[in-house]
Amino acid sequence: MLPIIAAGVVVAVLVVAVIGYAAAGIAFASSRIAGTRTTYNAVVAHQNTITDEFNAFDNNLTGVNLTSATATQLKQSRAAYDTLVSQSRAAQPTIAADDASLASAQARLNDNSWLTLFSRSSLNNASAKMGHERKALAAAKAITGDLIQLGTFYQAFYDSLIDLDTLSTKAQATDFTGAAAAITTLKADIAKSIQLSSAPGLPPEMKLFLTDFQTLAVDFGKLLDAAIAGDSNGASADLKAVDADITKIGSYDTDKMSSEIKAFYQPLIDTFNSEIAKANKA
Numbered sequence: 698m699l700p701i702i703a704a705g706v707v708v709a710v711l712v713v714a715v716i717g718y719a720a721a722g723i724a725f726a727s728s729r730i731a732g733t734r735t736t737y738n739a740v741v742a743h744q745n746t747i748t749d750e751f752n753a754f755d756n757n758l759t760g761v762n763l764t765s766a767t768a769t770q771l772k773q774s775r776a777a778y779d780t781l782v783s784q785s786r787a788a789q790p791t792i793a794a795d796d797a798s799l800a801s802a803q804a805r806l807n808d809n810s811w812l813t814l815f816s817r818s819s820l821n822n823a824s825a826k827m828g829h830e831r832k833a834l835a836a837a838k839a840i841t842g843d844l845i846q847l848g849t850f851y852q853a854f855y856d857s858l859i860d861l862d863t864l865s866t867k868a869q870a871t872d873f874t875g876a877a878a879a880i881t882t883l884k885a886d887i888a889k890s891i892q893l894s895s896a897p898g899l900p901p902e903m904k905l906f907l908t909d910f911q912t913l914a915v916d917f918g919k920l921l922d923a924a925i926a927g928d929s930n931g932a933s934a935d936l937k938a939v940d941a942d943i944t945k946i947g948s949y950d951t952d953k954m955s956s957e958i959k960a961f962y963q964p965l966i967d968t969f970n971s972e973i974a975k976a977n978k979a
Contacts, residue, residue, distance in 0.1 A: 733823050736802040737976075740795040740830060744973065747792075747837050750784045751966050753777070754844060755959065768862045775855035782848035785841040792841070796834045803827040826979035833972035840965050843897035847958075850893035857886035857910065864917065873925050880918045887911045898961035899954075906949045913942035 766774070803824055860883035867875035887910055894904045920935035 733802040733805075733827060736798050737826065737830060740799060740834075743791050743795055744833070744837075746784075747788055747841070748970075748973075750781070750788065751840065751969070754781055754962075755966075766858075768859065771855055771858050771862065775852060775859065778848045778851040778855065782845055782852065785844045785848065788841045789838065792834050792838045796831055796838075799827050799831050799834070803831075822979055826976050829972045829976035829979060833969050833976065836965060836969040836972060840962065840969065843962070843965075846893070846896040847898055850890060850896040850899065853886055853889040853893055854907075857883055857890055860886055868921070873921065876921055877918075880914060880921060883914045884911070884918075887914055898958045900957040902949060902954055906946065906951075906954075909942065909945050909949075913939065913946060916942055 860879055864876055864879035864883055867873075867879055887907060891904065891907045891911070894907060916935060916938040920932060920939055923929075923931035923935050
């Protein structure tokens with residue numbers, strides 16, 4: 698009987714050990730999973746702000762008709778891009794910090810892996826959740842980086858459109874001094890826009906548009922000089938050049954350019970949203 702009793706004792710000890718191992722492992726794994734959930738929730742709170750930013754960008758991109766926009770509308774759009782740039786810049790350090798937090802929480806899921814064998818499935822699910830969230834943040838980092846460049850371009854671009862509106866107002870009021878100042882500012886803002894026209898997502902047509910816009914500014918300056926000098930023949934020729942420039946600029950399909958910009962950014966935003974959806978399901 699002694700061998701049987703001894704075997705029974707050994708089995709009992711093993712059962713108790715296994716139960717204790719499982720209980721300790723489950724408790725340890727639960728604490729790690731709870732920690733990742735806290736980190737995840739904090740990241741999601743920040744992420745909602747980024748989602749709102751992307752939605753606002755999409756609305757602003759198609760919200761203004763450049764051929765008929767008023768000065769007030771142009772200034773509102775300019776202000777919207779100010780917001781876009783400032784939000785994108787503010788988002789980047791937050792994204793970096795959130796990714797570091799997720800990476801740390803994800804790594805902790807593998808702590809004492811010898812102890813968490815029975816909880817491996819739950820730990821893997823939590824790790825997958827963190828992984829998808831980190832991919833969403835990587836997409837957000839790329840998008841906000843691009844939007845900073847695009848928004849900076851549009852700040853200069855809308856400045857030039859506002860300058861043109863000012864120039865038109867001054868010229869109609871025969872305020873030649875004010876018109877001359879507006880032309881100088883217009884030329885500077887168009888030149889700045891051309892320098893920034895390689896921003897991600899901008900179609901090649903935009904640079905062509907700006908080049909023709911620059912020609913208009915130059916020809917308008919010549920027209921103004923001729924008018925101030927009382928050179929009627931020169932003014933007549935310059936007026937024809939300005940009219941031709943306006944016709945050429947009007948031939949550009951700005952809605953098409955906006956659609957092309959949207960087509961560039963939409964897949965990136967879709968990736969961001971897709972990874973968020975996957976993280977929520979994990």
